[in-house]
Structure formats: C-alpha cells, structure tokens
Amino acid sequence: MSAQWKGSPLPTEPVKLFIGILSAANHFAKRTAVRKSWMIATRKSSNSVARFFVALNGKKEVNEELKKEAEFFGDIVLVPFMEAENPCVGPCKFLHWCDLTSIIQHINALRVIYEWEEEVYPPYANGPGYVISSEIAEYIVSEFDNQALRLFKMEDVSMGIWVQKFNKTRQLVEYSHDVKFFQAGCFDGYYTAHYQSPQHIICLWRKPQSGSAQCCNAR
Numbered sequence: 001m002s003a004q005w006k007g008s009p010l011p012t013e014p015v016k017l018f019i020g021i022l023s024a025a026n027h028f029a030k031r032t033a034v035r036k037s038w039m040i041a042t043r044k045s046s047n048s049v050a051r052f053f054v055a056l057n058g059k060k061e062v063n064e065e066l067k068k069e070a071e072f073f074g075d076i077v078l079v080p081f082m083e084a085e086n087p088c089v090g091p092c093k094f095l096h097w098c099d100l101t102s103i104i105q106h107i108n109a110l111r112v113i114y115e116w117e118e119e120v121y122p123p124y125a126n127g128p129g130y131v132i133s134s135e136i137a138e139y140i141v142s143e144f145d146n147q148a149l150r151l152f153k154m155e156d157v158s159m160g161i162w163v164q165k166f167n168k169t170r171q172l173v174e175y176s177h178d179v180k181f182f183q184a185g186c187f188d189g190y191y192t193a194h195y196q197s198p199q200h201i202i203c204l205w206r207k208p209q210s211g212s213a214q215c216c217n218a219r
C-alpha cells in the first residue's frame with residue numbers, strides 16, 4: 001500500500017482509451033503488479049484511464065479489505081454483484097456498504113438471464129481483452145439506464161449480446177481480430193493474454209523498458 005501507486009483522478013476532458021480491468025476481489029497481488037507495471041503508463045497519460053472493476057466476494061473479510069484498498073488507491077470501481085463460485089450473479093443488496101452506488105436500484109430492475117435460451121451464443125470477442133468504440137459503450141450505458149440491458153453470467157458473452165443488438169438496431173458492427181489479443185501464455189509482441197502471474201506481469205513490463213518486447217519465460 002504505497003501512495004506512489006494511487007490512481008489519478010478521472011480527467012475532466014474526454015479520453016481516447018478507457019481500460020476496464022475485471023478483477024477478483026481477493027486478487028490483490030495481481031492488482032499490485034498491474035499498478036506497478038503498465039498502469040503507470042495510463043497514470044502518466046492524459047489520453048487514457050484505467051480502472052479495476054471488482055465484484056463482491058462471499059466473505060465479509062475480503063470485502064472489508066477490498067473496500068480499504070478501493071478507498072486508498074482510488075482506482076477500483078466496486079460492482080454491486082456477487083462474484084464467487086455461484087455463477088448466477090445477483091444484486092448484493094444485503095451488504096451494508098454496497099449502496100455506495102446508486103446503480104443498485106437499476107440493477108434490481110434489470111433482467112438477469114442465467115441461461116442462454118438459444119442454441120448458440122451470438123458472436124463475441126472471446127479472450128483476455130477487447131476494444132469497443134465509444135458509440136457501443138454509450139449505447140450500453142443508455143440501455144442500462146433504460147433498464148433494457150440483458151445481463152448474462154459471462155461478461156464477454158454479455159458484450160456479444162449487446163453488440164448484436166447494437167448491430168441490429170443502431171449501426172453495423174464489424175469484428176476485427178488480431179492474434180496479438182492472445183489467449184494464454186506468452187507470444188512475442190502480444191497486447192493481452194490470460195493467466196499472467198504477478199511476477200510475469202512485472203517482468204513483461206520491464207522488458208520493453210530495456211528495449212525488447214519479448215516473453216519472460218516459456219509456458
């Protein structure tokens with residue numbers, strides 16, 4: 001918990017890139033590695049902002065720690081849903097500090113779908129990261145405000161559901177895939193990948209600083 005890793009406040013001007021990082025409540029070490037590595041670049045930039053999005057844990061102690069961390073660093077958006085083993089997410093209205101966000105009232109009225117009733121999911125960007133346009137992001141927010149957003153248990157599939165509706169009702173969307181949005185392990189020159197350990201995140205960050213964007217170890 002060092003002050004040098006605190007998040008900077010949200011800029012008043014629009015930014016080019018907003019990075020949302022989904023993170024589990026008890027993954028403090030991973031968040032620390034991110035704060036001490038590539039998030040430095042977003043803190044120095046006036047064009048980008050990064051925030052962790054963390055849902056609540058089933059354990060009260062974990063949530064207490066999370067709340068302290070969120071207050072200290074100012075870079076966490078607490079999401080009023082329960083994470084954990086239970087795949088059926090639900091509003092967490094019973095947790096006393098959950099009402100720190102007014103979206104809870106909206107959440108209560110939203111339709112959460114637990115199982116997808118069709119045979120296949122709509123196309124979606126599977127994997128550790130994707131980029132969406134601000135038009136799509138604004139559409140999702142407005143659908144949320146209109147209580148018309150369908151929530152599904154998996155975040156990337158949910159995004160696919162929303163993009164499909166946006167594509168049908170607003171504007172044509174074309175998915176563009178690049179292998180640099182990598183699934184797992186390491187791949188020289190990649191942008192994103194799943195399952196990186198805190199040590200690996202720090203090591204990867206140091207590599208380009210010393211002149212080469214290469215993997216730290218083979219997996």
Ligand SMILES: *[C@@H]1O[C@H](CO)[C@@H](O)[C@H](O)[C@H]1NC(C)=O
Pocket residue numbers: 123163164167168172173174175
């Ligand atoms: C958007 O709609 C068009 C026309 O129906 C379709 O060809 C295209 O695959 C859709 N794109 C996505 C991302 O679903």
